[in-house]
Amino acid sequence: MVAERYKTAFTLYPYEPVVAAQGGAVTRHPVVIIGGGPVGLALALDLGRRGTPALVLDDHEGAGLGSKAICFAKRTLDIATRLGAGAPMLEKGVVWNVGKVFYGDGKLFEFDLLPEEGHRNPAFINLQQPYFEKYLVDAIRVAQAQGAPIEIRGRNRVTSVTPATDRTTLEIETPDGPYRLEADWVVACDGARSPTRDMLGLSFDGRVFEDNFLIADVRMKADFPTERWFWFEPPFENAGQSALLHKQPDDIWRIDFQLGWDIDREAELEPDRIRARVDAMLSSQTGAVPEYSLEWTSIYTFQCRRMEHFRHGRIFFAGDSAHQVSPFGARGANSGVQDAENLAWKLDLVAKGQVSDTLLDTYASERAFAADENILNSSRATDFMTPKTEISQIFRNAVLDLAAHAPFARPLVNSGRLSVPCVYDGFPLFGEDALGGPDRTRPGSACCDAPVEDGFLLDHLDGRFTLLALGGDAPEVAADEGVDLHVVHLPRVSRELRDRYLGDAPSAIYLIRPDQHVVARWPEFDHARVREALEQSLGRTLT
Amino acid sequence: MSVMREPNIDDPDGFYQELLTAHNGLSKADSDALNARLILVLANHIGDRAVLRAALALAQSGPSET
Numbered sequence: 306m307v308a309e310r311y312k313t314a315f316t317l318y319p320y321e322p323v324v325a326a327q328g329g330a331v332t333r334h335p336v337v338i339i340g341g342g343p344v345g346l347a348l349a350l351d352l353g354r355r356g357t358p359a360l361v362l363d364d365h366e367g368a369g370l371g372s373k374a375i376c377f378a379k380r381t382l383d384i385a386t387r388l389g390a391g392a393p394m395l396e397k398g399v400v401w402n403v404g405k406v407f408y409g410d411g412k413l414f415e416f417d418l419l420p421e422e423g424h425r426n427p428a429f430i431n432l433q434q435p436y437f438e439k440y441l442v443d444a445i446r447v448a449q450a451q452g453a454p455i456e457i458r459g460r461n462r463v464t465s466v467t468p469a470t471d472r473t474t475l476e477i478e479t480p481d482g483p484y485r486l487e488a489d490w491v492v493a494c495d496g497a498r499s500p501t502r503d504m505l506g507l508s509f510d511g512r513v514f515e516d517n518f519l520i521a522d523v524r525m526k527a528d529f530p531t532e533r534w535f536w537f538e539p540p541f542e543n544a545g546q547s548a549l550l551h552k553q554p555d556d557i558w559r560i561d562f563q564l565g566w567d568i569d570r571e572a573e574l575e576p577d578r579i580r581a582r583v584d585a586m587l588s589s590q591t592g593a594v595p596e597y598s599l600e601w602t603s604i605y606t607f608q609c610r611r612m613e614h615f616r617h618g619r620i621f622f623a624g625d626s627a628h629q630v631s632p633f634g635a636r637g638a639n640s641g642v643q644d645a646e647n648l649a650w651k652l653d654l655v656a657k658g659q660v661s662d663t664l665l666d667t668y669a670s671e672r673a674f675a676a677d678e679n680i681l682n683s684s685r686a687t688d689f690m691t692p693k694t695e696i697s698q699i700f701r702n703a704v705l706d707l708a709a710h711a712p713f714a715r716p717l718v719n720s721g722r723l724s725v726p727c728v729y730d731g732f733p734l735f736g737e738d739a740l741g742g743p744d745r746t747r748p749g750s751a752c753c754d755a756p757v758e759d760g761f762l763l764d765h766l767d768g769r770f771t772l773l774a775l776g777g778d779a780p781e782v783a784a785d786e787g788v789d790l791h792v793v794h795l796p797r798v799s800r801e802l803r804d805r806y807l808g809d810a811p812s813a814i815y816l817i818r819p820d821q822h823v824v825a826r827w828p829e830f831d832h833a834r835v836r837e838a839l840e841q842s843l844g845r846t847l848t
Numbered sequence: 849m850s851v852m853r854e855p856n857i858d859d860p861d862g863f864y865q866e867l868l869t870a871h872n873g874l875s876k877a878d879s880d881a882l883n884a885r886l887i888l889v890l891a892n893h894i895g896d897r898a899v900l901r902a903a904l905a906l907a908q909s910g911p912s913e914t
């Protein structure tokens with residue numbers, strides 16, 4: 306049997322008997338992904354679109370119900386767009402720009418994100434995680450119809466993982482009994498409680514924040530503005546140390562209350578008690594309590610921790626199974642989707658035998674670096690919101706007191722810094738910056754978008770290695786550069802493209818990885834140097 | 849970049865008096881809060897991270913090292 310551990314919001318991949326597997330011979334799969342959350346699905350979609358077969362095993366039949374991720378950042382939307390899943394997310398998601406920060410009774414300040422022009426995707430959207438997963442599955446269905454070798458098996462629970470030097474053997478429980486299969490590569494995307502990690506006896510160390518957050522998703526038709534409201538020391542009754550109000554699609558609002566450490570969880574989850582809190586919050590701004598219903602409530606304790614290594618031989622960890630952060634700054638799913646995209650192209654090349662598997666070590670090192678950056682940011686936000694010592698409380702309140710009338714203090718106010726992709730500065734797969742162009746597009750960085758004649762720059766970076774020529778002449782590369790190299794020549798450069806990619810230079814050549822990170826850049830095309838950088842980015846120069 | 853170790857304040861006695869006067873009549877908690885705000889205001893005024901780091905180090909070093 307496969308017991309249900311949680312309720313699902315949508316059924317996305319209903320169970321079907323695995324006819325060939327049960328009782329038959331053990332089949333071998335190139336890539337098996339354990340877990341069909343946002344990370345496992347994004348990975349399967351990316352691999353499948355590249356032609357590498359991906360089998361996803363999940364012990365449920367769809368996206369879990371409940372309060373999880375709501376903020377999806379631009380980088381995630383850019384990745385989803387490349388994978389053909391971005392448009393419905395953007396259409397459904399709520400875009401907001403204005404945030405208000407309150408301290409006790411007073412409003413400290415208001416900010417407008419004033420997003421930079423010339424990007425297909427906004428800085429971020431609010432969208433319930435189940436929708437995010439649904440749109441990924443929809444894109445998988447489209448890809449499958451076009452021949453992408455992806456399979457998702459619902460109610461298939463992995464119960465044992467046995468690594469060997471040349472394969473991994475998995476045992477799987479289904480409603481029709483157990484079966485076994487073998488995989489060349491396994492990616493554990495099985496969440497923060499990763500059974501795979503436990504089965505392999507691997508540790509997951511870090512810091513638990515001694516705090517509880519009550520999360521209530523409420524449905525109301527009220528005419529509240531589409532803004533993010535955050536209170537430090539909210540004035541309304543029993544609200545705890547901080548509170549947050551944020552809009553989601555379908556007239557749902559996410560409300561958070563920071564309750565502290567010593568609480569009676571069960572008592573706090575009583576609907577009447579939650580309603581009293583929500584009433585006080587909602588009426589604090591409007592004087593009246595609008596009509597609303599409680600959609601979902603839960604209490605979370607947050608932690609920041611990661612595995613020491615994200616690669617163990619033929620088994621990889623990605624997303625929450627590899628690292629976990631507190632949600633301030635929305636770095637969980639957002640960073641996990643970046644793990645998936647970092648791994649997808651590397652695993653694809655290795656599975657096809659085009660490069661040696663040492664390339665896969667760079668997945669682990671690059672994404673561990675990213676995880677550290679996310680953990681750092683998320684810990685800093687949590688420390689600001691929950692000062693741990695008397696003096697940190699004094700400084701925190703001093704910042705808040707000053708922020709009301711002294712603008713200099715506002716950037717110190719930290720209720721979560723928005724997730725942005727890390728820059729792989731100095732990592733071995735990245736090459737030279739012979740251009741000395743703008744800092745934001747230096748080698749190691751994820752390409753930012755910009756308008757081009759026929760749409761947006763990122764549309765041209767379609768998942769292959771790309772040689773991007775801005776201005777100048779079209780570079781002439783050989784038919785076979787040892788990997789599929791796609792040349793994009795944009796002779797006419799928009800103002801934004803110039804600001805973001807050229808600076809003062811009249812032209813530039815960028816070598817860009819399949820995950821849209823810049824490998825190296827030059828003022829003009831030099832075939833030998835491009836080849837060298839390409840070899841480097843394929844890990845062929847790693848020792 | 850280093851932080852100034854030599855005298856730089858005009859009328860040191862006058863400044864010191866103003867500093868203490870600002871704390872007159874304050875509770876310990878209010879004094880602590882005032883100090884914290886003052887540190888933040890001064891730090892922002894300096895701005896330069898290297899100077900701020902050197903200032904922290906100077907303040908952290910014990911009496912024998914200064």
Ligand SMILES: Cc1cc2nc3c(=O)[nH]c(=O)nc-3n(C[C@H](O)[C@H](O)[C@H](O)COP(=O)(O)OP(=O)(O)OC[C@H]3O[C@@H](n4cnc5c(N)ncnc54)[C@H](O)[C@@H]3O)c2cc1C
Pocket residue numbers: 339340341342343344345362363364365372373374375376377434461462463464494495496497499500501520605623624625626632634635636637638639640641
């Ligand atoms: C309150 C809250 C708010 C959050 N807000 C944000 C936010 O705004 N933005 C953001 O980016 N992130 C946010 N997060 C984090 C985000 O929800 C997670 O980072 C994300 O779900 C991780 O995705 P994942 O695919 O790694 O794992 P999961 O989503 O946990 O998926 C793991 C999957 O593996 C399956 N599985 C587990 N064990 C097995 C097994 N033995 N066999 C088969 N399948 C198995 C599970 O059923 C599940 O489907 C928030 C989290 C919380 C709790």
